[in-house]
Amino acid sequence: MNPPLILLTGATGFIASHTWLALQAAGYRVLGIDNFSNSSPEVLTRLKTLGGMTPDFIRADVCDAAAIDTVFAREPIAAVVHFAAFKAVGESAAKPLAYYANNLSGLFTVCQAMERHHCQALVFSSSATVYGKPEQLPIREDAALSATNPYGATKLMSETVLRDLQAADPSWAIATLRYFNPVGAHESGLIGEDPRGTPNNVMPFISQVAIGKRARLSIFGNDYDTADGTGVRDYIHVSDLAEGHVAALRYLLAGKGSIVANLGTGQGSSVLELVRAFEQASGRSVPFEIAPRRPGDIDACYADPARAHELLGWRATRDLQTMCADSWRWQNLNPNGLAG
Ligand code: UD1
16 A cells, blocks of 8 residues: 655745655655745755655645645645745735735635545644743743734634634644744755845854855844843754654544644753854854844743653754754855755
């Protein structure tokens, strides 16, 4: 019998491309779809090299109901891992309508196609952003939820939709995975995060400073309520995150029910600690300046990852040094990203 077929949406993106490899390594068949709105077709070439087979891929937009229906009509799909979404916080404040339209209608289109085709196992990409300004650290899944920007609101709304869907029809099995701060890259350096334009997130920015594409990092605030005054986050290696998706999928397909789980290490690191770790891993210096706080940023955010360990048998294993070393290898091998 053929192994189960898993549909990945947003398949050529940063986290999805790593998950693609992890699923293949775990013995699943993978069908990927993407519209390349924030990724490059070159990822497919890299996946072919890494996975040893031509990736099964269809170019499609998750908001295009007819196209998604065609994907489902091809052959039975056992489960969907839905990554496809816009994800830049700042851009979401400038273009709220685009964010609500894309992120919500993508989810609706995928779930409606799943219902039509009797596929009811879904892994959903959520984010620690749904905890807003956390009242307690480390953050447990039962913490209060809120949104501080339209991007975060789309994740919160999506979680609500999925909760209602599951409550209305318990035959749905849904894993809602709340990612902390994904960084790092595949150990080969062949795939990684490939931001267009100026990176919003700190790790790609640091990498571009280290390689000389940018003069210095602006550290957004050194007067936070943290040990060294800079913001503290739970950085997690993208390969650990990818393995978390495999564990969640196994849970769903084993009929264990639905789950909401944090995917983080449980370990907070400050921006200054990250800069030092990167300098050590790369052997390059990362000049920085202290700049004003970035609006909407919080002091500290890190996970209590106990539930994922208890229920999924998963925990992150790669440390900050490995995250930095792998980010650097990727940056060094692909100085201009995949377009260059
Ligand atoms: C943001 C999003 C989060 C998303 C995550 C990963 C919010 C509020 N934030 O998290 O939803 O999941 O990205 O994509 O929803 N920093 C600098 N200089 C920089 C960039 C960042 O000092 O040039 C600092 C920030 O102030 C923060 C830390 O680095 O303390 C991490 O920032 P970033 O990588 O942007 O992630 P978050 O804001 O935590």
